[in-house]
Amino acid sequence: MRPRLALTVGEPAGIGPDLAVIQAQQPLDACLVAVGDPELLEQRARMLGLPLRLREDDGSARAHEPGLLTVLPVPLRQPCTPGIPDPANAGPVLRMLELAGRGCLDGRFHAVVTGPVQKSVINDAGIPFSGHTEYFAELTGAPFPVMLLAADTLRVALATTHLPLRHVADAITGPLLRQVLRILDRDLRNRMGLPAPRILVCGLNPHAGEGGHLGREELDVIIPALEELRAEGLNLEGPLPADTLFTPHNLEGADAVLAMYHDQGLPVLKHLGFGHAMNITLGLPIIRTSVDHGTALDLAGTGKIDPGSLAAAIQQALLMVRAAYL
Numbered sequence: 001m002r003p004r005l006a007l008t009v010g011e012p013a014g015i016g017p018d019l020a021v022i023q024a025q026q027p028l029d030a031c032l033v034a035v036g037d038p039e040l041l042e043q044r045a046r047m048l049g050l051p052l053r054l055r056e057d058d059g060s061a062r063a064h065e066p067g068l069l070t071v072l073p074v075p076l077r078q079p080c081t082p083g084i085p086d087p088a089n090a091g092p093v094l095r096m097l098e099l100a101g102r103g104c105l106d107g108r109f110h111a112v113v114t115g116p117v118q119k120s121v122i123n124d125a126g127i128p129f130s131g132h133t134e135y136f137a138e139l140t141g142a143p144f145p146v147m148l149l150a151a152d153t154l155r156v157a158l159a160t161t162h163l164p165l166r167h168v169a170d171a172i173t174g175p176l177l178r179q180v181l182r183i184l185d186r187d188l189r190n191r192m193g194l195p196a197p198r199i200l201v202c203g204l205n206p207h208a209g210e211g212g213h214l215g216r217e218e219l220d221v222i223i224p225a226l227e228e229l230r231a232e233g234l235n236l237e238g239p240l241p242a243d244t245l246f247t248p249h250n251l252e253g254a255d256a257v258l259a260m261y262h263d264q265g266l267p268v269l270k271h272l273g274f275g276h277a278m279n280i281t282l283g284l285p286i287i288r289t290s291v292d293h294g295t296a297l298d299l300a301g302t303g304k305i306d307p308g309s310l311a312a313a314i315q316q317a318l319l320m321v322r323a324a325y326l
Contacts, residue, residue: 001061001325002029002030002031002061002062002063003030003031003061003110003111003317003318003321003322003325004030004031004033004061004108004109004110005030005031005032005033005109005110005111005112005113005314005317005318005321006033006035006072006099006100006103006104006109006111006112006113007020007023007032007033007034007035007112007113007114007115007314008035008036008096008097008100008112008113008114008115009034009035009036009037009040009041009096009115010093010096010114010115010116010117010295011085011093011115011116011117011118011121011295011297012036012037012040012076012080012085012086012089012092012093013080013081013082013083013084013085013086013089013118013295013297013300014085014115014116014117014118014294014295014296014297014300015115015116015295015296015297015299015300015305016036016115016116016117016295017036017040017041017044017115017300018044018048018299018300018301018303018305019115019291019305019307019310020034020036020041020044020069020115021041021044021045021048021050021052021069022048022050022305022307022310023307023310023311023314024050024052024064024066024067024068024069025050025051025066025067026066026311027064027066028063028064028314029063029064029318030063030064030314030318031060031061031062031063031064031070032064032069032070032314033057033070033071033072033109034069034070034071034072035071035072035074035096035099035100036071036072036073036074036096037073037074037075037076037080037092038054038071038073039075039076040076040080041054041069041071042054043080044082044300044301047082047301047303048301048303049303051067052067052068052069053067053068053069054068054069054070054071055068055069055070055071056070056071056072056073057070057071057072059108072099072100072103074092074095074096074099075092076089076092077089077091077092082297082300082301083297083298083300083301084297085118085121085295085297086121087121087122087124087125088125089121090121090122090124090125090127091125091127093117093122094122094127094129094135097114097132097135097136097139098139100112100114101135101136101139101140101286101288102139104286104287104288105140105285105286110287110317110321110325111286111287111288111289111317111318111320111321112136112286112287112288112289112317113288113289113290113310113313113314113317114132114288114289114290114291115290115291115310116290116291116293116294116295116296117132117295118294118295118297119131130162131162132281132288132290133145133147133161133281136281136284136286136288137281137283137284140284140285140286141285142283142284142285143283144179144180144183144283145281145282145283145284146158146180146183146184146187146281146282146283147161147279147280147281147282148184148187148256148279148280148281148282149265149266149269149270149277149278149279149280149292150269150273150277150278150280150316151269151270151272151273151276151277151278151292151312152272152273152276154251154257154268154269154272154273155188155255155256155257156256156257156258156259156265156266156268156269157180157184157256157257157258157259157265157282158258158259158261158262158265158266159171159172159176159177159180159258159259159260159261160172160176160260160261160262161262162262163261163262165261165263168204168260168261169204169215169217172204172217172221172222172260173221174221174224174225174228177221177222177225177226177258178225178228178229180258181199181201181225181226181229181234181236181258182229182232182234183282183283184197184199184256184258184282185197185199185234187282187283188255188256190323190324191282191287191320191323191324192319192320192323193319193323194255196235197235197255197256198235198237198253198254198255198256199234199235199236199237199254199255199256199257199258200236200237200238200240200245200250200251200254200256200257200258201222201226201236201237201238201239201240201257201258202238202239202240202241202242202245202257202258202259202260202264202265203217203218203222203238203239203240203241203242203260204217204218204222204239204260204261205217205218206241206243207241207243208238208239208240208241209239218239222238222239223239226238226239237254238258242259242260242264242265245257246268270292273292275306275308275309276308276309276311276312277292277309277312278290278291278292278309278312278313278316279291279292279313280316280320287317287320287321287324289313289314289316289317289320290313291309291310291313292309293309
């Protein structure tokens, strides 16, 4: 069975359409279906000087042919100018996500790979939208999505995501950590084919609390949660000081790291893998990967972009599909 991947092109005025056109030039042992406006894709191909033929998706699993892109059409409401987002097109952007997500639920697609969206433009249209992760969680009925970013052999999951730093300590609770780590362990096993994943857990405070002298969250919250999960069979190490956890010696043999907050773990990962890192949403009943960058409005239509993150997200989706289904 050949995998069928849905690729949402994201914000029309950004580089998502460019990435789809560039990816269309590459061989791929899968059926890649771009979810977006066909006229936009043809326009962007002309701007980039790349050959592109389109065919409408018929549900088949034909292998991707370079220069030929299968499309699930989602027409825009207003013509698009690269670099200038229009709130009138917010509805079609969300329609792309809906078609791709529901397509995964009903078996039309094996996975969805998302191009970048401009959240502010969707909000300017009067539509509450906090991000792909939350959108797909609501669409699929998933109670607790977990954000995981990966680059090369480093995988970093987040206990908390987009929180102001002053709220992080209060958000780190035993129930939260147990839920995140159970999902992380389960999906590393079932979606990534790791039979006994070894997970390193960051402390929250400098030096992992220094025995309580630099904060008690490690003693009162993190350590009891880890001990309970170890009794369930999870292979966990920590809490470890974040400033030394990310050294090559400590990362050797680790399958994933759990960071307590966004900027504890992601600067390291993006320094390592900028341009080829990808975002993975765990805890969903579907497989979803994404680029790890934004819409880059100023680069839309210029050809001056690095498609490495999209290529990595597609390859990661294929690995997860094969581990889960094939």
